[in-house]
Amino acid sequence: MHQNHSAKGSGSPEIVIIGAGPAGLSAAYEISKLGLTCTVLEKSSVVGGLARTEEYKGYRFDIGGHRFFTKSKSVDRMWHEILGPDLIRRSRLSRIYYKSRFFAYPLDPVGTLWNLGFLESARCVLSYLAAKASPIKPELTFEQWVRNRFGRRLFEVFFKTYTEKVWGMPCGEIQAEWAAQRIQGLSAGALIREFFRPARRSKQNAIKTLIHEFEYPRLGPGMMWMKCQEIVEARGCAVRRNAPVERIEWQPGKVLAVHSGGERHAGSHFISTMPVREMLLSLDPKPPADVLRAAGDFEYRDFILVALIVRGRDLFADNWIYVHDPGVKVGRIQNFNNWSPDMVPDAETTCLGLEYFCFEGDGLWCASDEELIARAKREIKQLGLVDPSTVTDAKVVRVEKAYPIYNDTYKRGIQKVREFLEVIPNLQLVGRNGMHRYNNQDHSMMTAMLAVRNIMGANYDLWQVNADAEYHETGESVGEDEFRAIARTQPVVPEQVTGIRR
Numbered sequence: 001m002h003q004n005h006s007a008k009g010s011g012s013p014e015i016v017i018i019g020a021g022p023a024g025l026s027a028a029y030e031i032s033k034l035g036l037t038c039t040v041l042e043k044s045s046v047v048g049g050l051a052r053t054e055e056y057k058g059y060r061f062d063i064g065g066h067r068f069f070t071k072s073k074s075v076d077r078m079w080h081e082i083l084g085p086d087l088i089r090r091s092r093l094s095r096i097y098y099k100s101r102f103f104a105y106p107l108d109p110v111g112t113l114w115n116l117g118f119l120e121s122a123r124c125v126l127s128y129l130a131a132k133a134s135p136i137k138p139e140l141t142f143e144q145w146v147r148n149r150f151g152r153r154l155f156e157v158f159f160k161t162y163t164e165k166v167w168g169m170p171c172g173e174i175q176a177e178w179a180a181q182r183i184q185g186l187s188a189g190a191l192i193r194e195f196f197r198p199a200r201r202s203k204q205n206a207i208k209t210l211i212h213e214f215e216y217p218r219l220g221p222g223m224m225w226m227k228c229q230e231i232v233e234a235r236g237c238a239v240r241r242n243a244p245v246e247r248i249e250w251q252p253g254k255v256l257a258v259h260s261g262g263e264r265h266a267g268s269h270f271i272s273t274m275p276v277r278e279m280l281l282s283l284d285p286k287p288p289a290d291v292l293r294a295a296g297d298f299e300y301r302d303f304i305l306v307a308l309i310v311r312g313r314d315l316f317a318d319n320w321i322y323v324h325d326p327g328v329k330v331g332r333i334q335n336f337n338n339w340s341p342d343m344v345p346d347a348e349t350t351c352l353g354l355e356y357f358c359f360e361g362d363g364l365w366c367a368s369d370e371e372l373i374a375r376a377k378r379e380i381k382q383l384g385l386v387d388p389s390t391v392t393d394a395k396v397v398r399v400e401k402a403y404p405i406y407n408d409t410y411k412r413g414i415q416k417v418r419e420f421l422e423v424i425p426n427l428q429l430v431g432r433n434g435m436h437r438y439n440n441q442d443h444s445m446m447t448a449m450l451a452v453r454n455i456m457g458a459n460y461d462l463w464q465v466n467a468d469a470e471y472h473e474t475g476e477s478v479g480e481d482e483f484r485a486i487a488r489t490q491p492v493v494p495e496q497v498t499g500i501r502r
């Protein structure tokens with residue numbers, strides 16, 4: 001299945017891009033580097049998409065902290081070209097917080113058993129031995145996989161609560177394969193053995209510490225994308241904000257134009273980063289019924305950030321902590337001072353981001369800002385992290401479609417969409433929600449960069465995450481190795497066990 005997107009021989013391409021997140025702006029950046037122009041239409045009033053930076057009374061915060069880390073030379077080069085010295089190096093500390101104690105993440109044997117206390121550790125060991133004696137067969141789900149290897153108690157403390165908070169589905173409905181991918185190289189047996197071999201452990205920890213560094217824009221990820229916008233505009237591209245694409249006008253053979261706020265934007269080539277579900281619903285005329293039905297195959301997890309401004313500094317050393325306590329709904333807490341001190345206008349204060357994972361329309365999503373702020377204060381007190389009387393201000397941000405869900409129908413949906421794209425080859429889907437792929441910025445950017453190369457005559461199959469075509473442009477090439485390397489560093493995503501529907 002291969003589309004031909006090439007603009008060769010058809011004069012200067014008129015390129016329209018839907019969305020000014022990392023993917024849309026990377027496409028514009030590549031286009032402008034080639035001396036061409038494009039129009040970018042962005043629904044929101046700010047650029048950056050999920051990687052934007054929100055600002056409230058001089059406090060800056062991300063939608064979840066965004067580490068800049070990539071194995072791709074092309075992406076790395078672009079980040080440095082755009083921000084230069086404003087891309088700073090930060091060290092990473094992120095621990096698990098459970099029952100008022102911090103646990104190293106990834107789990108470290110001595111700390112884990114020590115922190116759990118003698119009684120709880122003994123229970124964990126006993127439940128591990130029980131699981132070893134009578135493992136659950138067959139092993140189909142995440143829960144079964146983890147319980148067989150760690151025992152019920154360790155499963156409940158370190159795996160169950162956080163996973164269910166993030167994904168909103170029971171661990172008994174998630175495929176076992178995800179556990180195998182995620183929990184590589186860690187087992188309860190190894191934890192216990194390592195406990196008695198501290199010398200070897202400390203050497204391994206030293207190596208891990210080295211890896212725990214990442215880059216970060218001095219004023220948050222939005223700084224990267226605002227600067228990128230400035231650059232592409234200076235090179236002649238138009239970035240229109242508050243310009244949601246409502247309609248995609250097509251006919252068999254091609255997309256003709258997109259419509260936004262009553263304006264028609266015609267083009268020879270289109271790159272879309274809008275959620276694939278909405279893209280299908282915007283097609284005008286409606287696509288065949290089976291294609292339109294595919295819109296229902298895609299589901300999303302949504303997200304709320306409650307930023308709390310707190311009097312005091314150095315509340316904890318982590319960039320973020322994972323909250324495993326089942327008694328609170330907050331899943332992760334960011335400390336934005338530790339991402340970059342420049343994000344906070346007053347060094348005697350701290351900006352925390354309490355992250356709640358939810359579904360659009362559920363109780364959390366529909367709660368008022370006041371209720372959410374009251375909840376955040378209550379939970380932070382319950383966790384014993386912060387005295388709520390030191391919270392001086394707060395801001396709530398709701399984020400739709402933060403995570404594409406890998407349910408039991410999305411692959412069918414992708415297949416349908418790919419078949420339909422053959423009918424309109426001048427439309428390419430790229431990016432996270434654009435392709436319904438749970439990826440980091442670098443992967444989203446790379447798909448966009450390759451889409452531009454396709455317009456210039458290359459033949460990359462963006463869905464296969466490989467680069468099967470030899471394509472060289474001004475001496476730079478994106479090799480298959482580069483693409484494979486970033487594919488290996490993307491987050492692994494839980495897939496729902498077939499047949500179980502919410």
Ligand SMILES: Cc1cc2nc3c(=O)[nH]c(=O)nc-3n(C[C@H](O)[C@H](O)[C@H](O)COP(=O)(O)OP(=O)(O)OC[C@H]3O[C@@H](n4cnc5c(N)ncnc54)[C@H](O)[C@@H]3O)c2cc1C
Nearest residue numbers: 019021022023043049050064066067245274431432440441
């Ligand atoms: C909590 C969280 C933490 C993350 N942490 C990291 C991290 O540490 N490191 C990392 O690299 N990545 C991280 N990511 C992933 C990163 O945010 C995404 O990979 C990246 O933002 C995807 O870029 P995109 O352009 O494909 O999509 P988006 O960022 O979703 O951008 C799409 C854009 O399209 C616009 N749009 C949508 N519909 C329309 C329409 N109809 N018309 C016009 N415009 C439209 C949207 O408003 C948006 O601006 C994280 C994501 C989340 C949610």
